[in-house]
Amino acid sequence: MKNLHLALLALITGSTQIHAESAFDPQGQYLFGDWNGKRTELANQGIKFEANLMSDTAYLAHGGRDDGQDPLTSAQLWLGTQLDMGKLVGWNDVTVRAVMTARQGQSTSIRDLQDPTAPQLANVQGTFGRGNQDSRLSELSIEKNFKEQGISVKAGRLGLGMDFNVMACDFASTAFCAAQMGKWQGTIWMNTPVAQWGGRVKYQMNPELAAQVGVYEYNPDNGRGNAEGQGWSLDTDNADGVSIPVEVIWSPKQAVNGLPGSYRVGGMYNTADKPENQKDIATGAPEDRTFGGWIAVEQQLTSTGTGRQGLHGFANFTWHDRVTTKVDNSQQIGVKYIGLVAGHPNDILGLAANRVHVNNRLNQNTFDASAEYNVELNYSYNATPWLMLRPNVQYVVNPGSTNRVDDAFVLGLTSRIVF
Numbered sequence: 001m002k003n004l005h006l007a008l009l010a011l012i013t014g015s016t017q018i019h020a021e022s023a024f025d026p027q028g029q030y031l032f033g034d035w036n037g038k039r040t041e042l043a044n045q046g047i048k049f050e051a052n053l054m055s056d057t058a059y060l061a062h063g064g065r066d067d068g069q070d071p072l073t074s075a076q077l078w079l080g081t082q083l084d085m086g087k088l089v090g091w092n093d094v095t096v097r098a099v100m101t102a103r104q105g106q107s108t109s110i111r112d113l114q115d116p117t118a119p120q121l122a123n124v125q126g127t128f129g130r131g132n133q134d135s136r137l138s139e140l141s142i143e144k145n146f147k148e149q150g151i152s153v154k155a156g157r158l159g160l161g162m163d164f165n166v167m168a169c170d171f172a173s174t175a176f177c178a179a180q181m182g183k184w185q186g187t188i189w190m191n192t193p194v195a196q197w198g199g200r201v202k203y204q205m206n207p208e209l210a211a212q213v214g215v216y217e218y219n220p221d222n223g224r225g226n227a228e229g230q231g232w233s234l235d236t237d238n239a240d241g242v243s244i245p246v247e248v249i250w251s252p253k254q255a256v257n258g259l260p261g262s263y264r265v266g267g268m269y270n271t272a273d274k275p276e277n278q279k280d281i282a283t284g285a286p287e288d289r290t291f292g293g294w295i296a297v298e299q300q301l302t303s304t305g306t307g308r309q310g311l312h313g314f315a316n317f318t319w320h321d322r323v324t325t326k327v328d329n330s331q332q333i334g335v336k337y338i339g340l341v342a343g344h345p346n347d348i349l350g351l352a353a354n355r356v357h358v359n360n361r362l363n364q365n366t367f368d369a370s371a372e373y374n375v376e377l378n379y380s381y382n383a384t385p386w387l388m389l390r391p392n393v394q395y396v397v398n399p400g401s402t403n404r405v406d407d408a409f410v411l412g413l414t415s416r417i418v419f
Contacts, residue, residue, distance in 0.1 A: 046087030074105030118400030122175035136231020159192030241271035261299035309339035
């Protein structure tokens with residue numbers, strides 16, 4: 001119990017234990033250093049910390065609804081801890097995680113780019129979205145691994161995209177960041193920073209093949225971060241059914257050119273049946289279910305002979321219930337080259353494009369273009385292990401799947417500081 005008390009004390013006071021001699025080290029992992037060795041000492045005892053600040057600045061250079069206005073910035077603060085309960089209190093193979101986030105800022109997509117009657121389907125700033133008006137509890141979970149049986153069980157306050165339809169986030173636009181199901185069926189599927197009560201069971205059949213199933217509360221209140229304190233509410237007062245995702249994951253160690261990859265195929269079924277939460281998008285008639293599916297691929301294509309350095313490809317495809325969902329399908333493809341420049345092995349050059357198709361059962365006068373297209377080119381420059389700068393250019397065709405605003409050319413800069 002002494003170690004458990006130490007964990008709680010460290011979580012509260014850790015950010016004040018900063019020693020100037022180790023802060024701002026360009027070779028260090030963290031802006032504030034190792035707290036004179038205390039951070040490493042705590043990690044060895046089973047207490048790890050996560051802290052970072054990410055910001056996205058975007059400028060509408062041409063097109064959209066109102067180009068040439070001042071750039072806007074949005075940001076997200078992430079603070080978390082991970083506790084190895086085996087080291088702390090003898091609960092072997094048990095991990096507890098707690099994460100809080102806070103988002104603030106303004107959106108160039110909303111103010112300048114989109115038509116108010118047909119909002120852009122993606123957003124050129126990944127840190128703008130649900131939770132933008134307040135802080136919130138983004139995860140509070142406990143996970144138990146039964147290693148001999150190959151089973152992992154996780155429960156608590158969770159974001160669906162942390163375990164299902166997982167995707168890397170090396171781009172500024174939401175079109176290429178995090179679980180795509182949460183972008184195009186977002187009234188039902190809520191990604192981090194939103195959390196909901198739920199649980200997940202994963203079975204690792206062999207080192208390369210796994211299957212998992214989850215059950216998550218559906219409660220529209222979880223996504224309403226602008227209500228005072230809503231992001232910290234744990235009640236289930238307005239819960240309406242559950243979301244049930246199922247996924248198979250193949251992670252070959254040697255696939256294309258003998259290199260590793262990740263291949264995910266999954267589906268989701270939701271049982272919400274209140275008319276305000278689930279209805280026919282064309283007629284407004286109540287519905288008692290919805291569903292969707294996905295394929296997500298990430299594959300290293302070439303290697304320089306060192307770790308992940310080389311060319312990587314990725315693709316995502318989603319399908320959605322045409323009765324209840326505004327977007328009925330999406331496609332995405334992209335490439336990343338890691339370590340393009342000598343001396344910068346972790347820098348990433350990225351290029352990606354996607355298509356988001358609006359259900360043609362909706363009003364064709366409002367959505368008079370069949371789809372929105374997003375393209376992004378960026379370079380993630382790791383100035384130090386704790387400072388990343390990502391200049392990017394984006395081009396949006398048919399924003400909001402309408403022709404009422406011009407195609408948009410956007411200049412942006414993303415930054416991330418790890419504390």
